[in-house]
Amino acid sequence: MNQSSTSTARRTPVTERGRQARLKLLRAAEEVFGEKGYEEASIAEICRTAGAALGSFYVYFADKKAAFVELVDLLGHRVRRELATAIADRPDRMAQERAGLVAFFRFVAKHKKLYRIVRQAEFVDAAAFRRYYARLAAGYAKGLGAAMDRDEVRRLDPEIVSYCLMGMGDFLGMRWVLWQDGSLADAERVADTAMTLIASGLALPPKSAPRKQRPARPREPS
Amino acid sequence: MNQSSTSTARRTPVTERGRQARLKLLRAAEEVFGEKGYEEASIAEICRTAGAALGSFYVYFADKKAAFVELVDLLGHRVRRELATAIADRPDRMAQERAGLVAFFRFVAKHKKLYRIVRQAEFVDAAAFRRYYARLAAGYAKGLGAAMDRDEVRRLDPEIVSYCLMGMGDFLGMRWVLWQDGSLADAERVADTAMTLIASGLALPPKSAPRKQRPARPREPS
Amino acid sequence: MNQSSTSTARRTPVTERGRQARLKLLRAAEEVFGEKGYEEASIAEICRTAGAALGSFYVYFADKKAAFVELVDLLGHRVRRELATAIADRPDRMAQERAGLVAFFRFVAKHKKLYRIVRQAEFVDAAAFRRYYARLAAGYAKGLGAAMDRDEVRRLDPEIVSYCLMGMGDFLGMRWVLWQDGSLADAERVADTAMTLIASGLALPPKSAPRKQRPARPREPS
Amino acid sequence: MNQSSTSTARRTPVTERGRQARLKLLRAAEEVFGEKGYEEASIAEICRTAGAALGSFYVYFADKKAAFVELVDLLGHRVRRELATAIADRPDRMAQERAGLVAFFRFVAKHKKLYRIVRQAEFVDAAAFRRYYARLAAGYAKGLGAAMDRDEVRRLDPEIVSYCLMGMGDFLGMRWVLWQDGSLADAERVADTAMTLIASGLALPPKSAPRKQRPARPREPS
DNA sequence: AATGAATGAGAGTTCATTCAT
C-alpha cells in the first residue's frame, strides 16, 4: 500500500519547495506517459517537460515504474471521485447507472490519452492495474448491494455484476469514444441501448413464490 | 496487404524449407511474446528459441512489430474458430451465449500467456487490436441479428450489444480466470450469474401493445 | 591489371547467356551505385534491379568492391573516349582544350550520379582511383607534349600541367555543373573565363634570346 | 544552427568538465576518422580512443554524422587560418599565390590522414563539403578581387578563378603530396611549374587599346 | 535539494557472403 524505502533514501519531500518540485514532475509524467505510453516515454523527456534536471527525478521517485504506478493510483482516485459525484442525488439505481455510464464516457473523452495509462498498467505493474479495478468494483458493488437490499434490483453476486458492468462500460467507451477520436457524438444512443440491456438485466424477476428467508446475496441463480 | 520492396526484399518464403523456417520462428515468437510481453521479448531470444540465426528473423519478418501483428491476427482466427465450434448445434441464442462464454473462459485459461498478446496489442499496433475486436464483434453481431430476426431476443443495435457482451466476457475472464492463476474453479458460478443478466437483458420485452410495423433494426454505425 | 582468380572460381562467363547476365548485373550496379553511393548501395538491391537472384552476383563478381572497381575502370574508358572524340579535328591545342573542357562538363551533366562513383573511388579502392586519373593524365600529357614539340604552347612538365588542368576542370564541373542541379546554364561563361586563364598560362613566353639547345621538357622554370 | 530538442537533450556542455570531455571526444574522432575513413570508423573505437564510455558520445553529439560534420567545419577553419597566415606580409598577389600554394602543400603533408576527411565529406554530408569550399573560395576571391582592383592581375570573375586555382592546388596536392607518401620532395618543382602557369594566366593582358571605362567586374553567380 | 555528466548493457537491424539444392 505504501511504497516506502525501496532503495536510495527518502522519497517524500520535507520542504514546501520539494513538494512543489515533486508535483511538477508528476504532472509532467502524466503528460508524457499519456502522450507516449509507458515504454516510449523517457525520463529525460519528463524532466525536460517539468523543467527539472535529470537527476531530480530520482530524488522523488525510486524509478520509472514507481512514478507510473503513482499516476495510476491517482487516476483511480479521480475516476472514482468523478463517478461518485455524477451518481450523487440520483433517485434510483438505474438513474445512477446511467449517470455513471455517461460520466465515464465523458471522463474518457476528456482524458483520452490519459486513460490509456490505466489500460497499459496491466503490462507495467499488474498489481496497480488490479488495484485500480478492484477499488472501482468495490465501490460499484457497494452501491449495487444497497440497491439489492432495497429490492430495487435483482439479487446477484454484486462483485460479478460489477465486473460485468465495468466491462460493458469499458468496451463501449473504447469502441465509441476512444476509437471515435474522442467525440461523444454517439454517446447518448450507445448509453440508451446499454441501459435497456442493464435495466432489463437487473430488473427484479417476477416474484413467483415469496420466500420468507431471502438467500445470502452472492448465491442466487438456481 | 503485402508490404513488399521497402527494405531487405521478399518476406514470403518460396521453398518448402522456407515455409517451415518461417513457421518455426512464428511459433517461437508466440512463446516468447506470450511469456515476456512485447517490450521485454527480444528477437534474439525468439531466434534462440526457434533454433535460428538472428538474421533469419529478418528474412521472414520486416521487424519485431510485424511478427507481433501477425501473431495477433492469427490469434483472432483461432479464437473465432473456437467460439464458432463451441456455439454450433446449440438450440437457441441463449444456449449459444452460454456456450460461447464458457468456451471463451476455457480459451483464456488454456492460453493465459497468449491472451495477453491480444490485450497488449492496443499499445503495439492499434490497428491490429481494433481489427481483432471488430472481427469478433462482426461475427457476434451477425448471430445476434439473426436471433432478433427470429424474435428470440430483444431488438437492439447488434453491434452495441456485441461490444457489451464482449466487454462482460473480457472483464469476467480477466477477473476470474486470468487473476485466478488460470483455474476455472469459479467459471461455472460466474457464468451462471452473467447468463442471468444477459438472458434477462436480452429477453423480449412484454409485448404491451402489438405494433403492426416492427421498427427497423437500428443501422450499424459507420 | 587483370583481376583474375581472387577466390571462389571462375568469374568470366563462358556461355553467351552468362555474358548477358553479367552485363545485366553490371548495368544494375551502375545504376544503384550511382544513385546511392558505394556504402549505401546493397548487393540485394543491385540484384533486385537486375532481376537476378542474390547468389548470382557472386557467380560473376568476387565481391562488392570488385564490381565497383570494374565500374570505375569502365567509366574511365568512357570519359577518355568521349574526350578523345570531342578533341579530334580541332585545329590547335587551345581549341582542343576548350572542346575538352566543354565535353567534360557535358559528360558530368549527363552522368551526374555516375560521376560521383569516380570521386568516391578514392575511399573504396585507392588504386582504381589513381588509375583513373593517371590514365587520363597520360592522354592529356601526350597531347600537351606534342603541342610543346610543335611550339604551340609553353614548354613545361606535361604531367604537372595535366594535373593542373584536370584539377581546374574537376572543380569547375563540381561547382558549376554538379552543384547546379546539373544544368549547363553557366557552362559557356565559365569555360570562357577558364580558357582565358589557360590560354594565357600556356601561351609561349616572349622569346628573349633564342637558345640553341632547348632544355629537356620537364625542367623549365629558371 | 543549433540542433536542439530533437532527441536526447542538450548537446552543449554546461560545466567545464563537460567541455573537456567533449573536446577529448572530438580529438579522438579526428584521429579515428582520419585513420579509417568515415564508414570504417566506429563510434566504439572513437570512445575507446577517447577513454570515454560509449554513451558519452551521444551526450555531446547527436550522431556519428554530426561529429564528422563538426570536424569538417573545424578543419575548414584551420586551413583558412593557415593560409591567411602564410599569405600575410607578401608583397604582391603572385607572391601570395605561391605562398598559399606551398602552405597548402605543407598542410596536406602534415595532416595527410586528416585531409581525407574533407574529401570524404562529399559523400557524408554534401552541405558541409560545399560549405568548406565555398568559404575557402570566398576568402580567395576577396584577395583576387582586391588585386584586380589594384590592377595587379587580369580582371576576371574572381569566383571562377578561385575554383580554378583551388582545383589546381587540390589535384597537385593529391598527386604530388598525398600519393607521394606525404613527402614534400617534389613540392618546389611542382609549385614552380604551377606558378608559371598561374602567373602568366593572371598577368595583365598587354594593353592594346587603353579603355576609358574599365568593365565592371563580372558579378558573382547566385 | 538539485544538477547534469557519465555509464554501459542491451536493443533492433543490416548486409556481405556462403551454402545447399
Added chain:
DNA sequence: TATGAATGAACTCTCATTCAT
C-alpha cells in the same frame, strides 16, 4: 548456372540509473 535461404558479426543508438559536485 542459378537460386534463395541462412548466417552472424558488427553496427549505431537509447536510456534508466548512478555519481560527483
